Amino acid sequence: MVTVRLENVTKRFGKVVAVDNANLEIKDKEFMALLGPSGSGKSTLLYLIAGIYKPTQGRIYFDDMDVTELPPKERNIGLVFQNWALYPHMKVFDNIAFPLELKKESKEEIKKKVTEVAKMLKIDHLLERYPYQLSGGQQQRVAIARALVKEPGVLLLDEPLSNLDALLRMNVRAELKRLQKELGITAIYVTHDQAEALAMADKIAVIREGEILQVGTPDDVYAKPWCKFVGGFLGNPPMNFVESTVIRESGELLIGESRIPAPPKYAELLKKFDVSKVLLGFRPHDAEVIELKPNMPDPPMLVGEVFAAEPLGRETIVTVVLDDETYVKVFASKEQKFDVRDKVGIVLDLEKALLFDKKTELVLERAFEKKEFS
Amino acid sequence: MKKYSNLFQLSFFLTPALVIIIVFYLLPLVLTVYMSFTPIRNWNTERYLSQFIGSYNYYRIYHMVKYDPIFRQVMINTIIFVLITLIVNVFGGLLISLATYFINEKSSSTLRLVWLLPRMSPIAVYSLVWYYFFHGSEIGTLNSLLLKLGIIDKPIVLGQGVIPWGPWSIIVFINGLVGVSFGMIVFSSALSHIPRELVIAARVDGATNWSISRKILIPMIRWHILYVFTWQLLSLITSYAHTFLLIEWGLVNRDYGTTLSLYVFLTAFGRGEQDQGLAAAAATILAIIGTVLGFLTLKILKFERMIAKPRGDI
Amino acid sequence: MLTDVEVRSKKTEVAITIAILMASIPLFLAFSLLVLSSFSKEMMTNLSLESFRFTIENWINVLQGKLAFTGGIRQNILKYTFNTALVALGVAGVVTLISALSGYALSRMNFRGRKFLLMFLLMLHAFPGVALIVGVYLLYRLSLPSSPSLVTTFSFMYVIVARAALEVPMATWLMKGFFDSIPWEIEWSAIVDGASRIRVWRKILLPLIKPGIAAILLFGFLAGWQDLIYVRTFLVEPTLATYIEANLEAEYSHMPLIAAAGTLYLLPTIIFFLTSQKLLLETHSGGIKG
Ligand SMILES: Nc1ncnc2c1ncn2[C@@H]1O[C@H](COP(=O)(O)OP(=O)(O)OP(=O)(O)O)[C@@H](O)[C@H]1O
Ligand SMILES: [Mg+2]
Numbered sequence: 001m002v003t004v005r006l007e008n009v010t011k012r013f014g015k016v017v018a019v020d021n022a023n024l025e026i027k028d029k030e031f032m033a034l035l036g037p038s039g040s041g042k043s044t045l046l047y048l049i050a051g052i053y054k055p056t057q058g059r060i061y062f063d064d065m066d067v068t069e070l071p072p073k074e075r076n077i078g079l080v081f082q083n084w085a086l087y088p089h090m091k092v093f094d095n096i097a098f099p100l101e102l103k104k105e106s107k108e109e110i111k112k113k114v115t116e117v118a119k120m121l122k123i124d125h126l127l128e129r130y131p132y133q134l135s136g137g138q139q140q141r142v143a144i145a146r147a148l149v150k151e152p153g154v155l156l157l158d159e160p161l162s163n164l165d166a167l168l169r170m171n172v173r174a175e176l177k178r179l180q181k182e183l184g185i186t187a188i189y190v191t192h193d194q195a196e197a198l199a200m201a202d203k204i205a206v207i208r209e210g211e212i213l214q215v216g217t218p219d220d221v222y223a224k225p226w227c228k229f230v231g232g233f234l235g236n237p238p239m240n241f242v243e244s245t246v247i248r249e250s251g252e253l254l255i256g257e258s259r260i261p262a263p264p265k266y267a268e269l270l271k272k273f274d275v276s277k278v279l280l281g282f283r284p285h286d287a288e289v290i291e292l293k294p295n296m297p298d299p300p301m302l303v304g305e306v307f308a309a310e311p312l313g314r315e316t317i318v319t320v321v322l323d324d325e326t327y328v329k330v331f332a333s334k335e336q337k338f339d340v341r342d343k344v345g346i347v348l349d350l351e352k353a354l355l356f357d358k359k360t361e362l363v364l365e366r367a368f369e370k371k372e373f374s
Numbered sequence: 375m376k377k378y379s380n381l382f383q384l385s386f387f388l389t390p391a392l393v394i395i396i397v398f399y400l401l402p403l404v405l406t407v408y409m410s411f412t413p414i415r416n417w418n419t420e421r422y423l424s425q426f427i428g429s430y431n432y433y434r435i436y437h438m439v440k441y442d443p444i445f446r447q448v449m450i451n452t453i454i455f456v457l458i459t460l461i462v463n464v465f466g467g468l469l470i471s472l473a474t475y476f477i478n479e480k481s482s483s484t485l486r487l488v489w490l491l492p493r494m495s496p497i498a499v500y501s502l503v504w505y506y507f508f509h510g511s512e513i514g515t516l517n518s519l520l521l522k523l524g525i526i527d528k529p530i531v532l533g534q535g536v537i538p539w540g541p542w543s544i545i546v547f548i549n550g551l552v553g554v555s556f557g558m559i560v561f562s563s564a565l566s567h568i569p570r571e572l573v574i575a576a577r578v579d580g581a582t583n584w585s586i587s588r589k590i591l592i593p594m595i596r597w598h599i600l601y602v603f604t605w606q607l608l609s610l611i612t613s614y615a616h617t618f619l620l621i622e623w624g625l626v627n628r629d630y631g632t633t634l635s636l637y638v639f640l641t642a643f644g645r646g647e648q649d650q651g652l653a654a655a656a657a658t659i660l661a662i663i664g665t666v667l668g669f670l671t672l673k674i675l676k677f678e679r680m681i682a683k684p685r686g687d688i
Numbered sequence: 689m690l691t692d693v694e695v696r697s698k699k700t701e702v703a704i705t706i707a708i709l710m711a712s713i714p715l716f717l718a719f720s721l722l723v724l725s726s727f728s729k730e731m732m733t734n735l736s737l738e739s740f741r742f743t744i745e746n747w748i749n750v751l752q753g754k755l756a757f758t759g760g761i762r763q764n765i766l767k768y769t770f771n772t773a774l775v776a777l778g779v780a781g782v783v784t785l786i787s788a789l790s791g792y793a794l795s796r797m798n799f800r801g802r803k804f805l806l807m808f809l810l811m812l813h814a815f816p817g818v819a820l821i822v823g824v825y826l827l828y829r830l831s832l833p834s835s836p837s838l839v840t841t842f843s844f845m846y847v848i849v850a851r852a853a854l855e856v857p858m859a860t861w862l863m864k865g866f867f868d869s870i871p872w873e874i875e876w877s878a879i880v881d882g883a884s885r886i887r888v889w890r891k892i893l894l895p896l897i898k899p900g901i902a903a904i905l906l907f908g909f910l911a912g913w914q915d916l917i918y919v920r921t922f923l924v925e926p927t928l929a930t931y932i933e934a935n936l937e938a939e940y941s942h943m944p945l946i947a948a949a950g951t952l953y954l955l956p957t958i959i960f961f962l963t964s965q966k967l968l969l970e971t972h973s974g975g976i977k978g
Contacts, residue, residue, distance in 0.1 A: 052574055054694040072693055073580030085571035089593045098589070099579035150579065383885045384799055391790035391856060398853035399812055402823025409826060419829055470711075473704050476692075481705055487965055488712050491719060494957050494968070496914040498929040502950045503718045505936070506725075506733040506943075513943070515721060518734040551715065570692070577693045583700060605814065612816035615917050623936050635818040642822050643921060654822050661819035668814045672807055681806055684798045685872050 002062050002076075002153035002186050003028045004049060009058035011044055011210075018044040020210040021058070026154075026188055026203075031180050033197035034190045036207035037233070042190040043082075043158055045207065049188060050079050050156050062153065073102075075154075078147030082159040084139050086131040092118075092142050093127040099150045117149045120179070137168050144176070148183070155180070155187045161196065173199055194234045198222065206230045223352070228361035231281050231354070237317065240287075240328040242280045242302070243358065246270055253280060256323035260300040263350045266364060273368055277358040286352040287330045289318050292343045301345035302328075309338045320344055403661065409654035416648050431655035444629060445637075452633040454542055455549070456610045462550035463606045464599065467557015472591065475565050476583050489558055492551040501619035504548050508532055508625055533626040541630040545617050552616060553609075557602045564598040565591060597675065604671040612664060614639055635660060719954075726948035746948035763931065765949065771844075772927040772953070775919060778848030779912030783855045784904045790856075791863025792889050796875065806861075813857040821921065824850055828922055840924055847922040848912070855911050859904050866900030867893060903967045906960060913956060928953040 004026040011019040018041040026032040034042045047053045049060060051072035059068045067075055086095055093114055100110045118124040121141045131139055140160060147155060160176075161169045177200045180187045191197050197204045198218045205215045206229075214226045225231035231239035244253040251267055252259050262270055290301070304322040309332075316332045330346055338344070357367035410431050414422040438445035470489060474482035492500060507515045510531030517529040532540040568591065576586050592599070614636035620626040621636070632640070638660065642653035672678075725732040726746055730739040753763040793799075794806055828850075833842050870893060878888045894901070916929040926934075932949055960968065 050578060052578070052693045071697070072578040077578065079575060079578045081571045081575060083569065083571060085569065085575040087572060087590055087594075089590075089596075098576070098581075101589075102576075102580045102585060146575075146579075379884075384793060384797055386886055387789045387793035387797070387889070390786045391860060394786060394849070394853045394856050395812065397827075398824060398850055399815070399820065402820050402827055405823035405826045406819060409822065417825075417829060419826070470708065473708050477701050477705050477708075483965070485705075485708050485712065487961065487968075488715060490968065491715060491957075491961075494910055494914070494961070495719075496929060496953050496957065497916040498932040499722070499950045499954045499957075502932060502936070502946065503722050506721065506731065506947075507714070507718045509733070513731045513734045515717065515733045515735055518736070522735065574693060583704075608814045612818060614818060619916070619933060622933070635816065638818045639821070639917075642825070650822060650826075657816070657819040657822050660816045664814065664816040664819065665811065668811045671814070672810060677807065677810060678803060681803055682868075684796050 004154060004186065004188070005061040006045075006049070007059045007061070009045075009048060009055045009060060011041075011048055011053055012056045017210050019048065019055075022210075022212050024205055024212060024215065026186060028186055029184050031177065031187045031189065031200060031202045033201035033204045034188065034207060035192070035194060035197040035204050035233070037192055040192075040207045041210040042192070042207055044210075046156050046158055046188060046190050049154070050077055051075050076150070076152050078150065078152035078155045080143045080147045080155075080157045080160045082162060084143035084160070084163075086139060086142055086146075088131055090130075091127065092123065092129055092131070092134070095131065095142055096127075096146045096149050099146065103150065113149055114145075117145045120148075121145045136164050137172065140164060140172065144179075148185075153186065155185050157187065158190045159192070160189075161191075162193075169196075176200065195236065198234065206233060208233075224363075225281075225354070226363055226366055228279060228281065228356050231356075235283055237284050237329045239281050239283050239354075240330075241356070242322065242326050242328060243324070244278055244280045246276050246278055248274075253278070255280065255302055258300075258302045258323075260302065260348065261350065263353045263355065265351075266355050269364055269368060275357065275364070278364065279356040279358055279361070280348075281354040281356055282348050282352065284317065284329045284331050286349040287328075288347045288349075289320065289330050289332045289336065289338070290345050290347060291336075292345050299345075299347055301347045303343070303345050304328075306338045306340055306342040306344055308340065318344075320346060406654045406657050406661070409650055410658045412651055414650045414654075417650065422651070427651075431651045432659075434652055435655055435659070447629050448632050448634055448637045451538075451542070451630060452611070455545055455633050456607065458542075458546050459550050459553060459610050460603070460606055462546060463553035463557050463610075464603050466550065466554035467559075467561055467602060468592075468599065470554065470558045471561035471565060472587050474562065475591070486558060486562060489551075489555050491555075493555045497615050498619065500548075500552075500616065501623070504544070505620065505623055505625050508544055510534065510625075533620070533631070534624070537627065538630045541627045544620065544626050545631050545633075548620070549610070549613065549616050553606055556606065560598050560602050561595060564595040568594055601675055604667075604674065608664060608667050608671065611635065611667075612660065722947050722954075723951050725944050726951040728944055731943045731947065746944045747952075749945055750948045750952065763926075763935075765928075765931070765952075768926050768928050768931050769952070771923070771925050772913060772919075772929070774844065775848055775851065775915070775923070775927065776909045776912035776956075778844070779852045779855070779915075780905045780908035782849060782852035783859045783908035783911070784901060786852070786856055787859035787863040787904060788894065788901065789889075790860045791865075792867055792893065794860065795864045795867035797885070806864075809857040809860055813861075817854065817917075821917070825921060843922055843924045847918055850922065851912055851915055851918045852908065855908055859907065862904060862907070863897075863900065866897040866903075870896050899967075906964060906967050910957070910960070 004024075006022050006024045009019060009022045010017065020041075022045060024032075034045055036042050044053060048055055051067070051070060055068060059066055061067065062075065072079075087098065090098070096114045096117065097110050100113060105113075114127070115124060118127055121144060123138060123141045123145060126134060126138060126142070131142065134142065140163070143160065144157075147157075161172055164172060173196060189197075189201065201218060203215060204218055204221045206213045206221060208229055214221055214230050216224075221230060222234050225234070225239070228241060232241070242255055244255045246252075246262070247254055247259070248270065251262050251270060253262050292303070302320075302322055304320040307319040307321045307327060309319070310317045311334065314334060316334055316336065316338070317329055318332050318338055319327055319329050321327050328346065332338070355364045356362060357364055360367050360370075362370065409423075411428060412422055412425055413427050413430070439449065470486070474485055495503075506513065509515075509517065510533065511529050512518055512521065514529065516532070517526070520526045521529065530536065533544050534540070572590055572594075573586055576590055581589070612635050614633065617626065617631060617633065617636055618639065621628050621631050634656070638653050638656045641656070642648060642650050721733045721735075724740065727742055727744065728739065729741040729743050729745075732740055750765055753765045794802060828846055831846075833839060874892060874896070875888055878892050879885075883891070916933065919927045920930050920933065923930075928949065932946060932953065935949075936946060
């Protein structure tokens with residue numbers, strides 16, 4: 001129902017820049033996740049959209065209306081806090097009814113709407129209880145019900161699942177996503193859990209130190225990170241980074257003693273620009289560990305020694321230490337057996353591997369675009 | 375062995391406090407009750423302390439309640455004073471703490487500090503300040519203010535002339551200010567412990583200061599309101615220090631400004647004829663009232679529940 | 689810390705601030721007129737600026753102990769100030785020492801009657817003071833030493849301890865609160881290493897609750913400093929409080945002099961106001977939490 005747009009929004013607290021020149025658009029009915037580590041400014045960004053904070057600079061639009069100066073109550077938003085902020089002295093019913101009471105709606109109307117939203121969230125049998133008589137998951141539903149009952153244009157959620165245990169979190173995740181789609185509501189969701197963002201969101205905005213680094217679909221952000229930080233923050237285990245030297249003549253990468261061809265999509269770029277130090281990035285799933293057999297023709301690969309092997313049931317994570325002391329993690333099938341100290345080779349899926357500029361840590365094509373590289 | 379050393383350590387920590395309590399609370403209480411059965415006057419202990427006159431002093435009080443107009447006035451003063459001041463204290467404290475809750479931190483703590491002044495000033499200075507303020511001549515601040523505004527054309531002697539509400543309003547005002555700060559401190563500290571998210575969530579939903587106060591803040595500090603209410607009731611019944619000088623200095627009319635506890639104090643220590651036997655009897659009655667009220671307060675407020683057991687078994 | 693919605697009308701906030709300021713005017717006015725008058729030839733309390741003629745004569749006279757109507761008799765105001773300070777410091781010391789001991793026991797030691805003692809202390813705190821003072825005075829009369837040379841010393845000691853006794857129940861609760869806030873693990877580790885409770889208290893906990901001790905010291909000092917009733921009843925020597933009580937009846941022309949004495953007496957309060965606001969608010973939020 002509402003498109004939210006941020007234009008050059010900056011928020012400073014004294015000297016701390018909590019949000020730095022953010023530009024972001026959240027389309028109507030879209031589920032946007034704001035993802036970043038602790039202290040990166042996610043909550044601040046959300047509170048700016050809610051109107052709890054006022055931007056130091058920049059404007060915020062809901063559809064085409066400038067809401068920068070508008071107090072929160074006039075923005076028609078629903079907000080769910082991390083600790084849910086339920087009123088401890090009110091029963092569940094009164095908690096949910098509170099926003100409607102403030103709008104001075106009639107008693108019957110309130111009752112109807114509260115019952116409806118409670119049914120939707122499956123808490124209609126809890127309406128006569130006090131918050132302290134509820135489990136964490138139930139409290140969380142009440143908080144969401146309270147945010148939804150006034151039929152907001154935008155639903156804002158600040159880490160609503162982080163107080164739940166792991167199993168419950170998985171279930172609520174799915175439900176929340178379905179609910180958002182059913183209601184067709186624009187949702188902005190703050191989280192520091194990359195798996196949550198990948199699972200739930202239509203789009204993810206990755207934030208670090210107040211700066212929005214990348215915005216894109218989960219697939220995009222996962223497969224084509226714009227910088228080392230994004231690649232390293234998403235995925236579990238995260239992307240591997242290996243320092244390498246470019247050999248321009250042959251279009252190869254030199255990593256310790258090993259030489260491998262540069263990923264084909266970079267061939268042109270590497271010819272055109274003069275760059276010598278790069279970071280080779282690959283996901284643990286985009287490589288294979290093989291045993292080194294004497295007198296076998298070597299495929300191009302990285303060489304190292306097994307540091308640890310952790311069986312996960314279906315697969316095994318193998319940590320390999322390369323000759324230059326870098327550690328990389330690669331998935332192997334459970335049939336493969338590895339012992340510590342085994343000499344192994346790592347064969348990359350070069351189509352999926354990425355190169356980052358060493359100094360700016362941007363993926364190469366962007367580094368060249370911005371002309372920022374070493 | 376362990377038991378013995380535990381007992382030793384416990385007594386190391388508790389003996390001083392227990393001695394103080396016994397010497398300055400329990401013993402005096404016994405002495406007061408004892409005195410109330412003697413005809414002691416003018417602190418003439420040699421002559422009167424060993425005479426026993428039974429419940430005569432209590433009978434005198436009973437008689438005074440029935441027939442003595444001055445004492446009856448004291449009772450009326452006490453009731454009026456306690457009721458009005460109590461309301462002023464609780465509502466004033468609530469009003470200030472709520473109001474300062476909604477303004478920025480810096481000005482609110484400064485403002486709250488100003489309201490602590492009455493509680494912290496030396497009693498003599500505090501009395502002095504209001505002595506000038508309510509003075510019955512042109513130098514009285516209130517009088518000169520009213521003169522300047524043209525509301526009156528000659529100074530009014532509020533504390534002596536406007537009977538009975540003049541003296542009453544002065545003692546209510548002066549003690550009210552002291553009590554307001556108590557409520558203010560308790561309420562402000564309670565409010566500061568309410569998670570701010572609750573208020574912000576309400577704001578997002580469109581709540582005004584008024585509805586936040588009424589629907590969220592006040593219900594959440596109910597216990598504290600009850601606490602201030604009962605505690606202030608108790609302390610108003612027994613307070614007299616802030617009124618004492620104003621009466622001695624003649625700012626407030628003696629007959630209409632004296633409350634029960636001040637009456638007891640003046641009867642025992644005042645100028646002229648002192649009658650400690652009578653004072654002791656009245657003090658005993660006050661002590662009984664205080665104990666019963668205090669006990670009820672603790673029960674109502676369920677203070678016991680706030681006392682946690684120490685951890686561990688050492 | 690996030691305190692409130694930033695995008696909101698500043699108008700109400702300003703209105704509220706102004707309203708409280710208006711309500712504080714009498715308080716503010718009354719106190720500042722006293723201070724101003726002490727520097728003026730005539731009282732300023734009539735709110736007219738013409739009466740203000742700056743002088744420090746009042747202060748000089750007060751400090752020299754010259755009160756016109758007592759003729760040649762000088763009142764040694766410095767001595768009175770010293771007496772007041774002595775009582776205040778004494779009360780602060782006694783209250784702090786006793787409550788640091790009992791607060792520890794009530795916070796950390798489990799013994800039969802602990803709960804009762806805590807409740808009992810609260811009752812004592814609320815106990816009618818006037819019902820006590822009659823008995824406390826009789827006790828004073830009965831224990832007064834016979835040799836006149838000892839009377840002054842005795843009366844000082846008595847007033848200090850008696851006044852301190854009034855604050856001990858509250859101070860114990862406050863101290864208990866400070867001890868409660870120290871994690872148990874710190875104490876256990878010392879006990880496991882073989883320290884006695886007394887040693888733990890002295891060497892580990894006391895240093896940790898220094899701010900609390902400072903708060904109680906201040907609390908006790910102000911209680912002793914502001915007292916009128918006890919010093920006028922028990923102390924044979926005059927203090928600032930009894931000086932003001934006795935000399936108010938000076939004629940109009942000497943009123944600024946009393947104002948100066950009052951301001952002098954108010955000085956420590958003002959100093960603590962300006963320097964230790966946090967500490968003050970801490971002690972006055974008194975014993976109860978949450
Ligand atoms: N009211 C404030 N005053 C001063 N600094 C603040 C304030 N709020 C946030 N900050 C600072 O701004 C930065 C961003 O904070 P924010 O709360 O938005 O982080 P976050 O990404 O939500 O972190 P978390 O995951 O821990 O909740 C932090 O460095 C924080 O210390
Ligand atoms: Mg946050």
